[in-house]
Amino acid sequence: MSDSPAPANAGAAVIIVAAGRGRRAGGELPKQWRDLGGRKVLARTLDAFAGLGPICLVLHPDEIGRYPEIEAAADLVVPGGAERALSVRAGLEALADRPPARVLIHDAARPLVPRGVIEAVITALDHNLAAAPGLAVTDALWRVADGAVVDAPSREGLARAQTPQGFDFAAILAAHRAHDGPPAADDVAVARAAGLAVAVVAGHENNVKITGPEDFSRAERILGCDMDVRTGNGFDVHAFEPGESLWLCGVEIAHDRGLKGHSDADVGMHALTDAIYGAMAHGDIGQHFPPSDPQWKGARSEVFLSHAADLARVEGFAITHCDVTLICERPKIGPHAEKMRAELARIMQIEPGRVSVKATTSERLGFPGREEGIAAIATATLVKA
Template sequence: MKVAVIIVAAGRGHRVGADLPKQYLPLCGKPILQHTVAAFLKVPTINLIQTVIHANDQALYETAIGNLDLLPPVFGGDTRQQSVIRGLESLAMHEPDLVLIHDAARPFISPRHIEDIIAAAEEHGAVIPTLPVVNTVKQISGQHITGTIDRSSLARAQTPQAFRFKLIYMAHLRTAATTPLTDDCAVAEACGIRVTTVPGEDRNFKITTAGDLMKAEHMMKQQLTDIRTGMGYDVHAFAPGDQVTLCGVPIPHTAKLKGHSDADVALHALTDALLGAIGEGDIGVHFPPSDDQWKGAASDIFLKHAADLLHDKGGVIANLDLTIICEAPKISPHHDAMRNHIADLLDLAPNRVSIKATTTEKLGFAGREEGIAAQAIVTVRLPE
């Protein structure tokens, strides 16, 4: 049996109140769409994943998906129904037996639930996951109640909705010219197809508003129970120059720091701490000083790479604590700029970034003003 998935990601998602379409907004460091796709990639019985995106979102999509093994995306239409038809059309040449159609903004669908839906669709031909309506439902006119609706026959629809491929493809083609229908179950109903319900999952909610996004962020972090700590330390000597770069911020000084890259000792220590927390070696493994492509490179690149490795593992940064050790230059006037640069670089709240400075009371190489040292501790959260 060949199983395909269509992930509908062509909407604009204006109600979430962001500049980007909601499927591309970050959720614990990765786009919502990437979380959604990842859930389906974990199901071994799925053979094909077809995304349907907006024609203006190609660059956003490529950044969100990266190197994940998916079919090339197709562009959606003006309505969800038109977008699904285009996804079905693109899958027709592959002749799948079943197709699951899922909203991109539902990132919490579990692989086990997907498997249950596939099994039910194989048996019944058309399946929709639903949840009971638990609140009393009122009928209103303006600001006044006009009645109470019997909720015993009502259900809340979810996705993925699963069908025999030819069945739902023909149904979509037959209803394409009608008033747009809001989900694929409605398309099936309009063609007289009997749809079977299966229990849904409370966690499989659709991110629609800013409040939903906050809820999703909280839920995602609750899953990250593997808490790790990494430590980094680095030293760079002074050389003739007129400024040093610390935490990505240029600071006027009577010397510069000597190094193969921009010699940002603070970001180097942070990078090593982050790499250590996830067991990925040290900065020299990823950016060897013998490689000329890193000569003079901004250390932002190194720290961002370490953060990307963490995000690839499904993790997030809990906090960073950095101590810069030197007699000069004075760090405090630049503290806020340094802190904000790191927060922006790693997409963190500034209160998760701590930067301190100290001297060695004139002792050692730092006390003799021969260079600057930095040490960092980073705490990360990963899924078990």
């Protein structure tokens, strides 16, 4: 057994334990093979450890080869045992021919472990033979018998155990080989039975272990899978008319003609306004500001866009991104694009970095190509958490 910690910056192998049946989580498949936000739980777990060192994946013997695209993320795939400790032992023995200085052992059922937690465990191994993440117990504790509280033990000094649990490789391999007691709850228990001191680093609430059906819902909330994401598009066209300037995306541009419309005919802002309304399934500008109503004659289109953005906020949506494409031969949009972005962002009360304005021609085809008018296409993305 090693009697000193691995040197700083020594490599760390990773053992992902995924051989269990996980039936308490419900569903027809073991939990590690179920979908979580459109990806397999195990695929997300493997991603969390990418680039840290060689990965040894421990699977149930019947499932090896079932998902080769997921297994490809591991360097070794070995069959596990009937108990967790036996699966860990199988992974350790598979690494023993070319032993790493240290090893991280992680449950596949914790797919959302933050990288910071992993790195904290690795750093703790610079000065310790064993380290693991834990969270302080903050709720009161009860001991219950026959449906009644019989004691309220102190929570002082208690922590909720998490993984990955990290170890000097030789030390934890020797501990597993020597362990002959009752099944251990985790590898920290095996280490302590062998006399190893285990340092504790800060865990994270997002490092949830998927055990029951409700844990999938919690993990999806952490991933943001319960967000309401909407996308709307808008299209508008305005013809040229005699004039000396025109409005595009909130910016007045000198031109030899103006744009014809009931309002200021800002074709770009109209398309964007319709995109926001569309994302919320709230119709279009014409329904909110009828052209038959004389009060909107010559109105600045800022009124329309501001209304759409305010309505989105009232309904709990954030405008996370919008993109406007102006289709015309002239005027040239490039010199004005940044000012347009800033003006649209001001009106919608969002960051300019969330606004795109660009232009294209129609290669002299159609009414824009004949310079009869300007068209605009816009897309808006709204998110309600």
